[in-house]
Amino acid sequence: MAPKVLVSDKLSETAVQIFRDRGIEVDFEPGLGKDKDRLLEVIGQYDGLAIRSATKVTEKVLAAAGNLKVIGRAGIGVDNVDLPAASAKGVIVMNTPFGNSITTAEHAIAMMFAVARQIPEASASTHAGKWEKSRFMGVELTGKTLGVIGAGNIGSIVISRALGLRMKVIAYDPFLSEERATEIGCRKVELDELLAKSDFITMHVPLTDKTRNILSRENIAKLKPGVRVINCARGGLVDEEAMAEALKEGRVAGAAFDVFAVEPATDSPLFGLENVVVTPHLGAATTEAQENVALQVAEQMSDYLLTGAVSNALNMPSVTAEEAKVMGPWLKLAEHLGAFIGQMTDEPIEAINVLYDGAVAEMNTNALNAAVVAGVMRERNPDANMVSAPVMARDSGIEVSKTTQEQTGVFDAYIKVTMKTAQRQRSVAGTVFSDGKPRFIQIKGINIDAEVGAHMLYTTNADKAGIIGILGQTMGENGVNIANFTLGRSDRGKDALALLYLDDAVEAKVIDDLMGTRAFNAVRPLRFAV
Incomplete structure (x- = not known):
């Protein structure tokens, strides 16, 4: 019997046709995701569920989804999916991590132009039959200093566009190496220097405990007078009340926000201010981006349902079914070792080497390497997984390598991860015991035996x-x-x-x-x- 997929949000007809062309039965009901009761009624008959952000895949929905094998999210965020419940249910959750990058970067640049030239206010004034040419005196971008907070995938695209506008670019990113900064054309600085020297500031970081309120009231007070601030990344990165006060006082000349601490945003201290441009979370809202992620998720889901191939999965490694039986505990160990390194390292990482000793050297070490890197990079971005993390590492200038060797020492097999920064080198090793549980066996060359x-x-x-x-x-x-x-x-x-x-x-x-x-x-x- 052919697999059956429900598309419960708006996906393009081209994406829906991909399922049909691959021999998958598909029901295209783009409004169903908003009808919780109806979704609960029908979800049990489907093998796959393709969604955007409107459908909420709760624990209750998953409990009713007796046949569900895979959820495909056209986009990067999976806040609308109960990931732990899906994992417990054995349902794979896939996303499309890079389909929106260019579109989001372009929106940040567009917002920068809009706030620099007061385009929305000038447009509204002109539509009203006024001709207030002298009222809307703007500033040029050429020659100005752009401060980029977060120089990863989207941030690096913004930097390249800003350089094309002949702006000077400085960047704050704890994971950015000097070599990578030189490669993408910016100068790496600490946050206080960026705040003090930037004429424009744009943010491109996820919302984590470390980035929440990165523009706090205290940091807003450090901003260069006359700065313009753009946030197309995540709500919660900026203290909106403190920012509104700075805008009213003129310490901040303008701001452009696409995201807010509470969404949908029907009220905000930033609303109603003439020097503020606001949009309703449009960062990924272009025809090209929506089409790209829709096509990508249809292909990924079809591959999995027809062949068992897994890609861009948030809760399952990209390995074959046969490999997973043997590698499961080792993949978990690899992730733990990476997470240890990631949590122990505050400065930019230059290189990561993974040594595979004994029987583990004969396994799918590419997948194991990806699990290590995912553990490391998850400290930078909670959305990092085995697919996206290697790309994030590459974009951060981290050189990832692996070494294999025949069995040495007392263990049949072990994995050792060595991390190098400009200041130090750190290593941690682990193995899997016969009970299937990962263990740390060495830290900084000191032998231990620690359950995780x-x-x-x-x-x-x-x-x-x-x-x-x-x-x-x-x-x-x-x-x-x-x-x-x-x-x-x-x-x-x-x-x-x-x-x-x-x-x-x-x-x-x-x-x-x-x-x-x-x-x-x-x-x-x-x-x-x-």
């Missing part, structure tokens, strides 16, 4: 008596239970480390208390998707 937990704490110190007591007492005083405790040292009286598996995440106070003892060189909380 969702919440962990890593400490380093000079080897001396009393460290275990300090850790135990501090955790106890703060009500944090230790599930497992691993120690290691390079030699007596020299470098030592501890890796604690905790029941819950630690608060900042715990870190401060430990550092306040002066017994530790470093204390860092870690989290892993176990």
Whole structure:
């Protein structure tokens, strides 16, 4: 029997025809996604569900989807899909991570022109029969300094367009190397310098704990007088109330926002200000972008339903069914090792090498490499997966390599990840035990045996008596239970480390208390998707 797909949002007829041409039965009901009750009634008969943003794939919908095997999101964001519930249900969730990049970058450039020349206000005035030529005095872009916050895929496209406009470009991005900055034609700076020197600022970062309110009230106060700010990335990157105050006072000359902290945005402190251009999240809204992602998701879903090939999956590695049976635990280990490196590294990463020893060297090391890189890059972008992460690494100037070797040492197989920055080199190794559980077996050359937990704490110190007591007492005083405790040292009286598996995440106070003892060189909380 041919697979059956429901298209519940607006996709192009060309995309729908792809399913039909591949021999897949398809029901095209572009308004169904908004009818929750009707969706619940019919979803059980479909093998695939193709959506945009209108359809909400909740845990309740997934529970009713007895035959569903794959969800394809035409676009990058999957906020409308309950990803954990889909994974638990065994449903693959695919997206199209790069189909909107050019369109979003172009919208940022368009918004920059609009705010520089006051085009919306001037247009409204002229439509009203006025001729207020002297009222709308703009500024040129040529020769101005553009500050780009986030120089990844979209940010690098914006930079290339800005250079074509003869702008000077500076960029703040903790993951941007000096070599990559030179390659794309910008100068890498710290955030405070960007705030102080930019005539225009545009943001191209995801919303994470580290980027939320990156333009806070405090940072808005640091902006160069007369700056113009553009946000076509994510709502929540800017303190909208503080920005509105700065605009009213004239400290910020203008702003252009396509995204807002709360969407749909029916009210905002930025609304009604003459020096503000606003659009309703149009970054990806071009005919070309919508067509590209629709065609891409139809091809991906068809490939999976007909051949089992998986691409751009957010919750499943791109490996064959046969490989997945053997590689599953090793893929999870590879991701954990990458996540360890990513969380331990604050400066730009220049290179990552993955060593495969023994039996694991005979597996699909390309997929394993992608899992390592996904773990590393997820610290930069929570949307990173095994498909998008290698591209993100390349765009950040990170050189990724692999080495294979026959079995050495006591383990039948292990993986070792080595990361290099301009300041240091760091390594972590792990293996999979017979119970199928990943283990950390070495950190910075120090041998350990640590089970991987969702919440962990890593400490380093000079080897001396009393460290275990300090850790135990501090955790106890703060009500944090230790599930497992691993120690290691390079030699007596020299470098030592501890890796604690905790029941819950630690608060900042715990870190401060430990550092306040002066017994530790470093204390860092870690989290892993176990």
